[in-house]
Amino acid sequence: MNWEVILPLFILLLIIFMIGIWSNRKMRQSKSFLADYFLGSRELGGLVLAMTMVATYGSASSFLGGPGAAYTIGLGWVLLAMTQVATGYFVLLILGKKFAIVTRKFKAVTLIDFLKERYQSKAVVLLSAFSIVIFLFSAMAAQWVGGAHLIQSVTGMTYLASLFIFAIAVLIYVIIGGFRAVAVTDATQGIIMFFGTLVLLIGVIIAGGGVPNIMSELQAENPNLVTPYGHDGNLTSAYVTSFWILVGVGVVGLPQVAVRAMSYKDARSMHRALIIGTIVVGFIMLNMHLIGVFARPVLPGIEAADQVIPLIALETLPPWVAGIVLAAPLAAMMSTVDSLLLLVSSSVVKDVYMNYIRPEATYQHIKKVSIGVTAVLGVIVFLMAIEPPQLLIYLNLFAFGGLEAAFIWPVVLGLYWKYANKHGAIASMVVGIGTYIPIYLYNDTYGNLLGVHAVTIPVFLSLAAFILFSLLYKKEAYYY
Amino acid sequence: MSHLKQQDQRFRIAHKEAWIGCGLAAFNIVWWYGFAYTLGSKPPEEYTYILGFPAWFFWSCIVGFLVMVILVILVVKFVLKEVPFDEEVEHE
Numbered sequence: 001m002n003w004e005v006i007l008p009l010f011i012l013l014l015i016i017f018m019i020g021i022w023s024n025r026k027m028r029q030s031k032s033f034l035a036d037y038f039l040g041s042r043e044l045g046g047l048v049l050a051m052t053m054v055a056t057y058g059s060a061s062s063f064l065g066g067p068g069a070a071y072t073i074g075l076g077w078v079l080l081a082m083t084q085v086a087t088g089y090f091v092l093l094i095l096g097k098k099f100a101i102v103t104r105k106f107k108a109v110t111l112i113d114f115l116k117e118r119y120q121s122k123a124v125v126l127l128s129a130f131s132i133v134i135f136l137f138s139a140m141a142a143q144w145v146g147g148a149h150l151i152q153s154v155t156g157m158t159y160l161a162s163l164f165i166f167a168i169a170v171l172i173y174v175i176i177g178g179f180r181a182v183a184v185t186d187a188t189q190g191i192i193m194f195f196g197t198l199v200l201l202i203g204v205i206i207a208g209g210g211v212p213n214i215m216s217e218l219q220a221e222n223p224n225l226v227t228p229y230g231h232d233g234n235l236t237s238a239y240v241t242s243f244w245i246l247v248g249v250g251v252v253g254l255p256q257v258a259v260r261a262m263s264y265k266d267a268r269s270m271h272r273a274l275i276i277g278t279i280v281v282g283f284i285m286l287n288m289h290l291i292g293v294f295a296r297p298v299l300p301g302i303e304a305a306d307q308v309i310p311l312i313a314l315e316t317l318p319p320w321v322a323g324i325v326l327a328a329p330l331a332a333m334m335s336t337v338d339s340l341l342l343l344v345s346s347s348v349v350k351d352v353y354m355n356y357i358r359p360e361a362t363y364q365h366i367k368k369v370s371i372g373v374t375a376v377l378g379v380i381v382f383l384m385a386i387e388p389p390q391l392l393i394y395l396n397l398f399a400f401g402g403l404e405a406a407f408i409w410p411v412v413l414g415l416y417w418k419y420a421n422k423h424g425a426i427a428s429m430v431v432g433i434g435t436y437i438p439i440y441l442y443n444d445t446y447g448n449l450l451g452v453h454a455v456t457i458p459v460f461l462s463l464a465a466f467i468l469f470s471l472l473y474k475k476e477a478y479y480y
Numbered sequence: 481m482s483h484l485k486q487q488d489q490r491f492r493i494a495h496k497e498a499w500i501g502c503g504l505a506a507f508n509i510v511w512w513y514g515f516a517y518t519l520g521s522k523p524p525e526e527y528t529y530i531l532g533f534p535a536w537f538f539w540s541c542i543v544g545f546l547v548m549v550i551l552v553i554l555v556v557k558f559v560l561k562e563v564p565f566d567e568e569v570e571h572e
Contacts (some may be wrong), residue, residue, distance in 0.1 A: 075537050079516050082541045086505050089552050093501025098494035100565045211532030223524035226534050228516045237517050241509075249505055267562040274560075278552045282545040416498065480491070 005154055005314070008323035009330065012192070019185050044263045046272025051190030053260050053273070054280045055335035057087060057251065062285065063193075063329030064146055067292030068305025074218065074225030074296075076235045078289040083240075085285065086248040087257075088278030092270055094252050095261035098415055100270070102480055103262040110343075111255040111411070112351040114262075118414045118478075121422035125355060127429050129347045131406045132255055137381070139399035140340040144170075144385040146306070147333040153310045154326055163385055166330075170337050171378045186339070189331030194280055196328030200309075201287045203316040204294045217297040225296070242452035245459055246401055253408030254400070256339050341381075345374040398440055401455035405432030408459060409466040417470075418477040424470030432462035490563045497560060504555065508548055515540035 044052065062081075070077040099114075106117040112128045147170075148163035155162065208214040218225045229235050251257050264270050288309075295302075295312040302308050309329060313322040349370045354361060361369070409432070410425040436458040443454045450457065519527075520536030530538040 075534065079512075079537070079541060082512060082545065085545055085548055086508055089548070090501050090505050093504070094498050096494055096497050096501070097563055097565070098491060098498070101490060101494070101563075104565055212529065213532075215529065215532055215534070219524060226527065226537075227524055228520040228536060237513070241513060244505075244509055266565060267560075271556045271560055271562075274556050275549075275553055279549055282549065286541060286545055416495070 002154070002156070002319060004319035005323040005326070008320055009151075009154065009327055012324075012327045012331070015188065019188065044260075044269060045265055046269040047276060048184065048187045049260065049264050049269055050273040050276035050280060051188075052186035052335075052339075053087075053091070053257060053277055054284070055186035055190040055193065055332060056256050056260065056339045057084075057254075057281070057336075062288060063332050064150070064306045064309055066285075067288050067295075068308045070289040070292030071296055071302065071308045072305060073230045073235065074222075074227070075293055076228045076230040076240070078286070078293060079228050080235070080240045080243050081285045081289040082282075083243045083248040085278065085282040086244070087251045088281035089274050090249055091252050091257055091261060092274050092277065094412065095258060095415070096270065097267060099258075099261050100264060102415065105480070108262065110346045110350055111258045111407070112347060115410055115414065115425070116351070116355070118420075119410070119422040119425050121426070122356070124410070124422055124425050124429070125351055127426065128407070128410075129351045131403060131429070131433060132347045133344055135399040135402045135406075136256070136340045136344050137377075140337055140344070141381050141384045143333045143337045143340070144381055147330060147337070148385065149306060150310060150326065150330055150333070153307060154314075154323075160386065163382065166334070167378065167382045167385075170334055170341070171375065186335045189328075189335045190280065192324070192331045193284055193328040196325040197284050197287045197291075199321060200291055200313055200317070200325050200328075201294075203321075204291050204298060204312060207298045207316040208294050211294075214294050214297055218293070221297070225293070236451055238451040239448060239453065242456045246404070246453050246455045250401075250404040250408055250455060250459065253404040253406070253411060255403060255407060256336075256343050258407070258411060259343065341374060341378060345370065345377055348373050348377075401440065401453070401458075402433060402436055404455055405436040405458040405462055408432075409463055413466055413470075418479065419470055419475055420466070420478065421470050421473065421476065423473040424466040424468075427469035428462040428466035431465035432458050435461050493561050493563055500555060500559060504548070504551060507551070508544070511544045511547065512540050515544065 066077070066081055070081070102108075102118075103114050106114060108114040108117060112125055112132070115128055116125045144163065144166060147166040148159055151157065151162035151166055152159050157165075205211060205214070208217075215226060222231055224231050224233050227233075228237070228240070264273065291312065292308055295308050299308075299312055299315055302311060310326060313325050317325060349366070353369060354366065358365075406429045409428045410420075413420040414425065436454060439449055439457055440454040443449055448454070516536050518536075519539065520534070524534075528535045533542065
């Protein structure tokens, strides 16, 4: 085992654990367990807010899969990754102040609370909870597999032992700390991600003999690597542009991101988060993917794309620095997982259990159920990740688009269009998910329909369905 | 009544800021697409390089990102307004 690498990683896990305990102590003094456990009492400041959005959003795919793809495909993939810069400002400006005001007024703690109040419909709530549980569960399991693979590649332990370490670390602090622990540790992890990216970028550029040298080596190997069209020339502009919907503006519809837009303290925090978030997201996305491209001449012939980042870090940096830098992707995965875990358990406990099964439940009872459900979900994901089906990796990518197709219009139009009603919302969710899944499967076998990513068409169809059904049933204006 | 009016005011600001978000994203897409698929569609032998990067990439991804950061900072400093989020701001 390579202790010089493991030690910094281990220290990071320890710090995260301490933060969880500290947050828990703070929570005991709070009046509202629910708002605190799931939302951190709506008092996040600008830096924490920005970092928690970055850390939740930046998952295994930004640090392992994405750079791996850039390694194979070249600068075209970096271009595609840059569609994500929009997430830094778009979500906060669109949901922005109105969502913050309205969710406070509704006393909404989850995205589903908001939808429930706005549409007053049991079908909307159950459809939403169902999509969250199904899609996020798959997204989460894939992150656990990624985390375990990373620990495995650093420590040389077996997959099962690595998975166990990852799972224990995540579970402990999610269970004891809730949202505040998640948000505060997200902030720590976001900062680690930022500096880890910077150090690794410098390391790779030095190892490659400077940017001009790297570029001429790439061009000598395959000129397509430096074009926007990918290594085989097949990356079309329509396909790359459709990622503006999947990972750019469509992110508004992701529940794990939207819930953060109701957690800030005041307008000032939101303004600061806009600036910090844009800088950090753009910086990490640009540079992590560039690292993937630059790694190609430095370390040619890597077969498994997911290993590009760990291998290049171990190759170009001193061991203890590599340990800290590799803490970045690990941090990214842990923070994604913990947020998702919390979200899935909040859907089960708050949105289904408290709404429809035991509305009169006491504080103590809810607390027990929340913590119990979170723990049980964690254990189930662990069991799923022991022998990951190949499908799981697909399900992760799939989850993103599925959630967007389901939620983007019920959230955005519910907030801004006064004629939005429950018929529109239900139609939109059914059409969104109902067309997304077949189109996704079709694209998988026959190539991309109309040359764009599977999420594109369902997003437009669900918009049409929303408007059509809202107007068809009854045209009654809604005022907040 | 004064309560209602104040609500409207806050939502008016929120609506305006949401449109600004759309505007920023639209500008971002145009800039990103414009540089990438005009300068980048030439055959790679004819590429020019800036700071070691192909010109299309430099303008589209690197400068494009910096431009967006500057725009966001300007919007936050000069356009966005601070509004209270809570309800209890009722006078009288």
